[in-house]
Amino acid sequence: xxxxxxxxxxxxxxxxxxxxxxxxxxxxxxxxxxxxxxxxxxxxxxxxxxxxxxxxxxxxxxxxxxxxxxxxxxxxxxxxxxxxxxxxxxxxxxxxxxxxxxxxxxxxxxxxxxxxxxxxxxxxxxxxxxxxxxxxxxxxxxxxxxxxxxxxxxxxxxxxxxxxxxxxxxxxxxxxxxxxxxxxxxxxxxxxxxxxxxxxxxxxxxxxxxxxxxxxxxxxxxxxxxxxxx
Amino acid sequence: xxxxxxxxxxxxxxxxxxxxxxxxxxxxxxxxxxxxxxxxxxxxxxxxxxxxxxxxxxxxxxxxxxxxxxxxxxxxxxxxxxxxxxxxxxxxxxxxxxxxxxxxxxxxxxxxxxxxx
Numbered sequence: 591x592x593x594x595x596x597x598x599x600x601x602x603x604x605x606x607x608x609x610x611x612x613x614x615x616x617x618x619x620x621x622x623x624x625x626x627x628x629x630x631x632x633x634x635x636x637x638x639x640x641x642x643x644x645x646x647x648x649x650x651x652x653x654x655x656x657x658x659x660x661x662x663x664x665x666x667x668x669x670x671x672x673x674x675x676x677x678x679x680x681x682x683x684x685x686x687x688x689x690x691x692x693x694x695x696x697x698x699x700x701x702x703x704x705x706x707x708x709x710x711x712x713x714x715x716x717x718x719x720x721x722x723x724x725x726x727x728x729x730x731x732x733x734x735x736x737x738x739x740x741x742x743x744x745x746x747x748x749x750x751x752x753x754x755x756x757x758x759x760x761x762x763x764x765x766x767x768x769x770x771x772x773x774x775x776x777x778x779x780x781x782x783x784x785x786x787x788x789x790x791x792x793x794x795x796x797x798x799x800x801x802x803x804x805x806x807x808x809x810x811x812x813x814x815x816x817x818x819x820x
Numbered sequence: 821x822x823x824x825x826x827x828x829x830x831x832x833x834x835x836x837x838x839x840x841x842x843x844x845x846x847x848x849x850x851x852x853x854x855x856x857x858x859x860x861x862x863x864x865x866x867x868x869x870x871x872x873x874x875x876x877x878x879x880x881x882x883x884x885x886x887x888x889x890x891x892x893x894x895x896x897x898x899x900x901x902x903x904x905x906x907x908x909x910x911x912x913x914x915x916x917x918x919x920x921x922x923x924x925x926x927x928x929x930x931x932x933x934x935x936x937x
Binding site: 595 | 826829848929933
């Protein structure tokens, strides 16, 4: 027996990236823009979704929205969204090797047959509440939105740089609580700039509705920005 | 513990290149911007590699420092810590050119030596 060195030089997540690209191609063919919605547990992802979709299944100028629910509490979040009259598909993340801490491209791929893609213009994928793992795995999304709430620390961007660096929009939620917490908005944005200079952000309150219209408008513009093929 | 998912991906990548031979060493390049904890990854690797061609293999890693390129300065600098700004001019419009790697750089495999008896 002797030992031989074999050069590999391959990204460890290449397999995930390949499946993510296949997902993206399928979404593009169907003309669907895809958002990967991420946050820590309890930052308000589901409540923000409820607010955005509260006026019906379309936003902006007739943009048809669907939701792929990947958060882990069984079908709790899907049940919360059931009254909204938008297509909601619950992803079962209870299989695999401790894979419940994030969605990966393969899990999303398994849900494709369940999604009415031809009837959608925008698909919002609610990822598992976690600031570490979801950032590592692309799922075939066009844009990543992360929700960070003022009930968390204003140093979050420094603690979870990958998450804050890889998103196209940062939503600061629960701003109605600012007077009750020690969260310093200026300090948060200063840290955010350090990690991801120039990233757009919105201040919202899912509870009062503040900023929800602006978020809805940002989402409604996404299919055009992505240039989904006709 | 996304290290388990990543460890599984590392094992799969190594196995793909091992061609059925037993793997004895897996060498990684880990960028400083990736939130991968090497010790946690090694622990996860030891578990998920059981009963694969990587069973018993040693995991080694090289940490890749963060390097940013600043267009206005026309320079590339190494950063020891955040912020992601050009250390010379303070510009925040830098491009990250290194430090995001999560790469299987090489593997070492066992081969049958030619029989000389």
